[in-house]
Amino acid sequence: DQQVKQNSPSLSVQEGRISILNCDYTNSMFDYFLWYKKYPAEGPTFLISISSIKDKNEDGRFTVFLNKSAKHLSLHIVPSQPGDSAVYFCAASAYGGGSQGNLIFGKGTKLSVKP
Amino acid sequence: EAGVTQSPTHLIKTRGQQATLRCSPISGHTSVYWYQQALGLGLQFLLWYDEGEERNRGNFPPRFSGRQFPNYSSELNVNALELEDSALYLCASRDRGQGTYGFTFGSGTRLTVV
Secondary structure, eight states, rough: OOSSEEOOSEEEEESSOEEEEEEOOOOTTTEEEEEEEOTTTEEESSEEEEEOOOOOETTTTTTEETTTTTEEEEEESSSGGGGEEEEEEEEEEEETOOSSSSSEEEEEEEEEEEE | OOOEEEEEEEEEEEEEEEEEEEOOOOOOOOOOEEEEEEEOOOEEEEEEEEETEEEEESSSOEEEEEEEEETOOEEEEEOOOGGGGGGGEEEEEEEEEGGGGGGEEEOOEEEEEE
């Protein structure tokens, strides 16, 4: 049973436009969510996170929105740049940002930003 | 500061053999996590070690095992290799004080079972 779902395996957008990556989760105990970016032949790198007590977190061109009632979060990238082309993973934790436990990841969405 | 290092980068084994993958965490990080990224399956949690002990285990058979050494480096062993074990194996480390957002991943070991 997949607890974190990224239903779009791929997304293609034009440079300068908005990229919206979606993530759904099923476990009501999740209270901390993260997005990671992964380039080929590299490990995932942390991008942005959000606690369940918030509905929005912004960091430069990246904004994460959380809709707890829908168990849905999204990552917005504005404006999209060719260097953003990578696989984006949504991850969740059940014990908050201070947890020492493991993260549960989605399958990832491959973003392609075309010049 | 050196990041999380994994070795070897690539490993080719025959079905039925054993594979050993190694991970050196960031200096000062005491927790080490292992994940498997098989094709189309995202990152699946395998094992979590902290202070030399196994703290949690994902839904994998017992032939996946590991250990953490006194210097906090870790080893993942996969016995009786099967073709479906072919995947990218990622190690991550974290400082106890950093919480969930402190995960730092290595570049992984690509295991191919033939």
